[in-house]
Amino acid sequence: MDKFELRCWDGHAIPGERINSRDALYKCPVCEKTLFIQELPIAGAGSGLQKKMAFWEDVSRVLPVPFFQERISIGEGSTKLIASTANENGAAERIYFKDESQNPTRSYRDRAAALLVTHARILHCKEVFCASTGNMGASISAYTTRAGLVARIFSDKNIDIGKKAQIKTYGGLLFDSYPSMNDGMDDCLKQQIQDGGYQATAEFNPLSLFAQKTIAHEIVSDGIVPDEVYISIGNGGTLFSLWQGFNDLHASGIIPSMPRLIGASVSTDDPRISPLKESKYSQRDLMENALRECHGTKISISESEITAAISTLARTEGLFVEPATAVAHAALMKR
Ligand SMILES: [Zn+2]
Structure with missing residues (x-):
């Protein structure tokens, strides 16, 4: 029996086994809205969520057995929660x-990337296709190389020089002459369908949203039940993933209430934060529904506020972050 199905927000459902198609199955065939993986309750077993779970233990509650058996892993997940220095200085609010x-x-x-490349190997795909502004391209390149497969990464001409070097060093084949990410995503989809490889673009593969919700599970595993969570938003997928992760815990009775999610977006064309630009393959329909459900909101951040947040994090917390990350902290400082 399937432990999950593919679903759009309007409730149209597709059997979970369809995930084993090589097609990029990211739009609902009925209403064309974004698809996500919905866990199905197992009679008598609940969600299987526990207080403390490592990444593969968590995803294996739901995904078919071969994912665990053939997993490509470099030690992803189980990242630390770092307490703010403000917590020690008697602040009323605790920040992590x-x-x-x-x-x-x-x-x-x-x-x-760990789930997608494992899936590519289960499906006997030799080539993995991914459109990315940088981070996802680097991740897919690393895991694909480790699996003995070929990564084809599609990006625009503004790709960050550091990410470019990272992708190439891992052995990914980078195509970065596209004028915009929309063009890169179009071509990635087209070439993957033509060549029959695996589609690993975050916006085109519901396993990405599923993988990212483990972040919410880990925060609660570490004993923190947040009132508010600040997240940088681009296409909206990450915020939806976190909402889904906290929602799993709330539905299972592990946390008493849902945190309020705050999406931090940018109001600048600065190429340093190109990961936060919305594309035409946006998952914002899911994000907007998630924000409404948890009574969350969005905060728009300017270039100077990003610069101030980078400086504050470095000088008060000892954390040196990239601009797209600083956007979330800028929203916390601004509220
Ligand atoms: Zn639908």
Whole structure:
């Protein structure tokens, strides 16, 4: 019996086994809205969520057995929560940072890459296709190389020079001459369908959203039940993942109430924060529904506020973060 199904927010459902199609199955065939993985309750067993779970233990509650048996892992997940120095100085509110730079390629996308590349291997695909502004491309390149497969990464001409070097060093084949990410995503989809490889673009593969919700599970595993969670938003997928992760815990009775999620977006064209630009393959429909459900909100951040947040994190917390990360902290400082 399937432990999950693919679902859109309107409730149209597709059997979970369809995940084993090589097609990029990311839109609902009925209403064309974004699809996500919905866990199904198992009679008598509940969700199987426990107080303390490592990444593969968590995802294996739901995914078919071969995922665990054939897993490509470099030690993703189980990242630390770092307490703010403000907590020691008698502040009324306690603040924690979930340090996703502790993942193998230094980004949270490793959680998704581990599942996607494992899936590519289960499906006997030799090539993995991924459109990315940087982090996902680096993650997919690392895991694909480790699995003995070929990564084809599609990006635009503004890709960060550090991410570019990281992708190439891992052995990913980088195509970065596209004028915009929309063009790169179009071509990635087209070439993957033509060549029959595996589609690992975060916006085109519901396993990405599923992998990222483990972040919420880990925060609660560490004994923190947040009132509010601040998240940088681009296409909206990460915020939805966190909402889904906390919602699992709330539905299982593990946390008493849902945290309020705050999405931090940017109001600047600064190329340093290109990961936060919305594309035409946005998952914002899911994000908006999630924000409504948890009474969350969005806060818009300017370039100067990002710069101030980078400086504050470095000088008061000892944390050196990339601009797209600082956006979330800028929202916390601004509220
Ligand atoms: Zn639908």
